Amino acid sequence: MPPSSSRASAFTLIELLVVISIVAILAGMLLPAVSLVRDAANGTRCAASQRQLGIALIAYSGDNEGLLPPAIAWTEPWPESWDRFIIGQLASAGVFGCPVDRVSPPQTRTVDGFTGTTRRSFSMPGVNAVAGDAWRERMLTWWDTTGKTCTPGTAIARLPDASGTALLMERFSSSNFWLNNSGAMAYGPPDLPSRQATPLGHRGGDNYLFCDGHSEKLSAQRAAGTGGMANVTLAGGARGVFTAVAGD
Ligand SMILES: [Zn+2]
Numbered sequence: 118m119p120p121s122s123s124r125a126s127a128f129t130l131i132e133l134l135v136v137i138s139i140v141a142i143l144a145g146m147l148l149p150a151v152s153l154v155r156d157a158a159n160g161t162r163c164a165a166s167q168r169q170l171g172i173a174l175i176a177y178s179g180d181n182e183g184l185l186p187p188a189i190a191w192t193e194p195w196p197e198s199w200d201r202f203i204i205g206q207l208a209s210a211g212v213f214g215c216p217v218d219r220v221s222p223p224q225t226r227t228v229d230g231f232t233g234t235t236r237r238s239f240s241m242p243g244v245n246a247v248a249g250d251a252w253r254e255r256m257l258t259w260w261d262t263t264g265k266t267c268t269p270g271t272a273i274a275r276l277p278d279a280s281g282t283a284l285l286m287e288r289f290s291s292s293n294f295w296l297n298n299s300g301a302m303a304y305g306p307p308d309l310p311s312r313q314a315t316p317l318g319h320r321g322g323d324n325y326l327f328c329d330g331h332s333e334k335l336s337a338q339r340a341a342g343t344g345g346m347a348n349v350t351l352a353g354g355a356r357g358v359f360t361a362v363a364g365d
Contacts (some may be wrong), residue, residue: 153320159216160319163238164332166212167285170239171330173203174284175273183272185284185328188241188258188302198301199241204228210235213295217319220289226296237295239285239326240303242359255360257282257328260302278363279328283340286358287323325358 178185186202200213210233214221218238225234245260246253253259276282286303293300318324322336335358338345342357342365356365 156320163215163324167326167332169212171326173206183274188243189298196298198298204231213237218289221293224294235295240288243302282328282361283325283358284328285326
């Protein structure tokens with residue numbers, strides 16, 4: 118009579134293999150679901166950060182004759198960026214970063230006693246312009262290439278379409294970091310094709326903060342507006358969420 122222990126251990130080995138196979142199959146089925154949940158959580162955190170920035174930016178305008186901070190201001194000795202103007206109103210500098218941004222370099226800075234290490238994943242949509250450029254009047258803000266300053270756009274209260282005008286858009290870039298004037302203004306429409314082609318952001322689109330304080334995820338096509346992706350250059354006529362114009 119053969120020893121029963123060898124039959125028992127052979128059976129256990131088969132059982133073990135079956136269990137391992139089942140676990141592997143289950144893991145294969147669960148991983149996409151886990152990835153979806155993680156993406157959704159990151160999108161929610163990003164939108165919550167944008168809304169906090171929106172509250173701070175709108176509060177700033179309330180204290181400054183209704184005007185938003187400039188995307189970039191040419192001050193001495195260094196130009197300032199929009200984030201500099203609202204630091205004092207924020208509990209944490211972490212709201213400047215999107216959780217899926219692994220491109221914008223984190224920076225540790227101390228300004229007015231407020232110290233934080235953060236990425237900056239968001240920029241104000243704007244345009245480089247000189248006096249007489251027709252399209253600059255449609256934008257929220259613009260960098261005056263002759264005056265070397267960034268003019269605040271229309272006051273929020275006078276925007277014809279505050280809920281359809283983007284105040285911040287996602288822009289992951291090695292030049293976009295906290296309190297750096299470079300990268301503080303995004304060129305909006307021209308950035309869209311690269312963001313559409315490169316899966317850097319959230320599943321299905323980017324989060325946009327609007328001038329009424331709400332945050333919304335939009336595909337590149339929806340953000341581009343009525344002109345569509347074929348018409349996203351500034352000279353060709355910026356449209357969609359990148360302008361202060363209603364219904365475009
Ligand atoms: Zn984000």
